[in-house]
Structure formats: C-alpha cells, structure tokens
Amino acid sequence: MTAGGGNQLISVHPDELKFIFELEKQSFCDLKVMNKTEHHVAFKVKTTSPKKYFVRPNTGVIQPWDSCVIRVTLQAQGEAPPDMQCKDKFLLQSAIVLPNTDVDELPPDTVKNIGASNNFFNKDSGKTIEECKLRVVYTPPTAAQGNLEDEGLGSSTWSPDANSTLQRLKEERDATFRQTQLLQQDLDMLKRQRKNDPGFSLMFAGFVGVIGIMVGFLLNLLLSSPPTTE
Numbered sequence: 001m002t003a004g005g006g007n008q009l010i011s012v013h014p015d016e017l018k019f020i021f022e023l024e025k026q027s028f029c030d031l032k033v034m035n036k037t038e039h040h041v042a043f044k045v046k047t048t049s050p051k052k053y054f055v056r057p058n059t060g061v062i063q064p065w066d067s068c069v070i071r072v073t074l075q076a077q078g079e080a081p082p083d084m085q086c087k088d089k090f091l092l093q094s095a096i097v098l099p100n101t102d103v104d105e106l107p108p109d110t111v112k113n114i115g116a117s118n119n120f121f122n123k124d125s126g127k128t129i130e131e132c133k134l135r136v137v138y139t140p141p142t143a144a145q146g147n148l149e150d151e152g153l154g155s156s157t158w159s160p161d162a163n164s165t166l167q168r169l170k171e172e173r174d175a176t177f178r179q180t181q182l183l184q185q186d187l188d189m190l191k192r193q194r195k196n197d198p199g200f201s202l203m204f205a206g207f208v209g210v211i212g213i214m215v216g217f218l219l220n221l222l223l224s225s226p227p228t229t230e
Contacts (some may be wrong), residue, residue: 007036007130008031009035009036010041011033011036012031012034017090017134017135017136021084023077023078024076028072029074031070031134033067033069035062036093039064039212040097041061041095043061052088053073061097072090080138090132090136093129093130095121095129095130130209
C-alpha cells in the first residue's frame with residue numbers, strides 16, 4: 001500500500017518524503033506516524049538506499065491512539081540525480097505487538113534495505129504485517145525560496161482603498177486625542193473650583209462622573225485605533 005491511506009493500524013503524514021536538495025548539505029523531513037488502534041503497534045523503517053539516509057527512530061512501539069515523529073535525514077550528497085528525479089523509496093512496516101513489548105526486543109536499530117528480511121517483520125512468521133510505501137522528492141533550494149517570496153509578496157499587497165481608510169482612522173484618532181486633552185483640562189479646572197467653593201461638591205461630583213465616562217470612552221476609542229504609520 002502507498003501513503004498509508006489504506007492501512008488499518010497506522011496513518012502517515014506527509015504521504016511522501018520531501019527534501020530541499022543542496023550539494024554538500026544535509027536535509028531532513030519529519031514523518032508523523034499515528035497509531036489508529038487500541039493496540040500497541042510496532043513499526044520498522046526500511047529504504048532502498050540505506051547509506052544515504054539517517055532515520056531516528058527507525059524502529060519502535062507506539063502506544064494505543066498515540067503518535068510519534070520519525071526524522072529522516074538525507075546525508076550530504078556530492079552530486080545531484082539526473083533532472084532532480086530521485087528513485088529512492090521508503091517502506092514503513094507495522095504490526096500489533098503485546099503491551100509489554102520493549103523496543104529492544106525488536107530487530108537491531110539499523111536502517112534495513114527493503115530487500116532484506118528479519119524475523120520480527122517477516123510475513124512468514126504468521127504476523128499480520130502492514131506496509132506503507134513512501135516515495136522521495138527532491139526540491140531545488142531556489143524553488144523553495146521562490147515559493148516563500150511569492151507568499152510574502154501576496155501578503156504585503158496594499159491597495160489604495162486601504163491607504164485612505166488608514167489615513168481616515170489616523171485623523172479620527174488624532175481628533176479624539178485632542179478632545180480628550182480638552183476634557184482633562186476642564187476636569188482640572190473643576191477640581192480647582194471645588195477647593196474654593198465648599199458648596200460646589202454635589203454638582204462637582206455629578207459633572208466629574210460624566211466627564212470620567214466620556215474620557216474613558218474616548219481613551220478606549222483612541223487605544224483601539226491602528227498605530228500611526230510613517
């Protein structure tokens with residue numbers, strides 16, 4: 001089976017291994033393997049080119065309904081394949097195991113060649129072995145950078161309507177700020193009058209309450225406006 005879509009035990013994401021290929025540089029791709037059952041599931045990773053890739057972990061046991069991340073590292077290569085078409089393949093085998101199965105009981109933790117066999121994941125052993133095949137894709141670094149730049153340009157597009165809206169909001173915010181300053185000056189003046197006129201306290205309290213509400217509203221409007229852009 002390919003991509004793990006028809007597997008009953010596990011799901012694998014992504015459905016192919018993509019590496020940004022640069023000469024003399026390593027690259028890696030992460031696989032998320034999800035146990036879709038109520039059982040403990042053991043897995044094993046194999047590849048057609050074991051000397052080119054470093055896989056950790058390449059074998060293990062996943063708890064029921066749990067998942068793990070497998071990192072596949074492409075070793076630094078001295079030459080690129082023709083037309084950047086990689087023919088390498090990966091095979092992820094899985095099988096149900098007992099709850100107390102330890103990772104050390106599985107085959108040695110070396111990446112086996114797909115053509116190699118071992119006792120645990122041998123179909124002749126009587127176990128139900130599921131297999132998920134994954135292809136390898138090499139991406140040139142220029143293509144990867146181009147995609148990022150395109151996304152950046154798309155997100156930074158600014159229309160004339162947006163500029164006019166921002167300018168209007170800026171003017172409204174500045175007017176609100178000036179109004180808030182005037183209200184604060186009136187409030188300070190009322191405080192000074194209260195000190196000189198003891199009978200002024202009741203009217204002062206009511207007026208201060210109204211001024212406080214207006215100042216709070218204007219400050220809230222001021223703070224919610226977008227910042228000034230130069």
